[in-house]
Amino acid sequence: MIWICLFIQGTAASAPIDVPIITYYDYPPFILENASKSLTQELAQYLSQASNGRFHFSVKVIPKGRLDVMMEKPDWKGIIAWINPKFVYDEAKTRYLWTAAIMNEIDLVASNKEAPHHYKGPESLHGLKLGAVLNQRYADVENMIAKRALVRTDGRSQENVLKMLMHRRVDVAFVSKSTLSWFRIHLKGLEQKVVFSPVPRNTFTRHVMLSRSLSPEVAEYVIKTINGLGSQAQWRDIMDRFHIKDQIP
Known part of the structure; x- marks a missing residue:
């Protein structure tokens, strides 16, 4: 015992x-x-x-x-x-x-190949529609969103936002390089429909x-x-x- x-x-x-x-x-x-x-x-x-x-x-x-x-x-x-x-x-x-x-890490600015956007800083997004992940904040453009200089349209996930961009329901979207590496393989049609600005949003x-x-x-x-x-x-x-x-x- x-x-x-x-x-x-x-x-x-x-x-x-x-x-x-x-x-x-x-x-x-x-x-x-x-x-x-x-x-x-x-x-x-x-x-x-x-x-x-x-x-x-x-x-x-x-x-x-x-x-x-x-x-x-x-x-x-x-x-x-x-x-x-x-x-x-x-x-x-x-x-x-x-x-x-x-x-x-690198934060990239994505747009549709039919209407490519050449990112040159937050001001270059003026008048566009941003695809955003629900409940996620984007500190560098929050003021623009508040003033309606940049229109935010939410998707429930990063994948959903990219699909919105592929179908031109939004003009631009933000995506990190690590996440993009995954979706380039697992999201059909992404490479054919989406282009990324050579100037990153952030590193x-x-x-x-x-x-x-x-x-x-x-x-x-x-x-x-x-x-x-x-x-x-x-x-x-x-x-x-x-x-x-x-x-x-």
């Missing part, structure tokens, strides 16, 4: 710590609607396996608005994947902990952000492991499967 109790206690003590990874990017390659494993799931699995049983990482999708409210609480604890310090007003990296860049790096209230054990492990991802063949193969190996820093 004593041996059994000790065994149970030892097993419980060695159980991995569950650590959720949050993302508000609910579209490819970060989250996939079908049974395929998304990039965020691949990241969680990689972190779990590399911990040798210390941690179990799982994926949690939370809408941006709800996440903003959660983060306002002083005792909030969490890890958010794929964001940049400027997205949370932490360019100095003093409010949160940050990994090194995990991905180089930035994606990171993993950690609240300072996390346990040092978890924070140190995540930062150290992610900072070494670029040199790991397994991770490079994962990125290659999503056709974004060229975006590894």
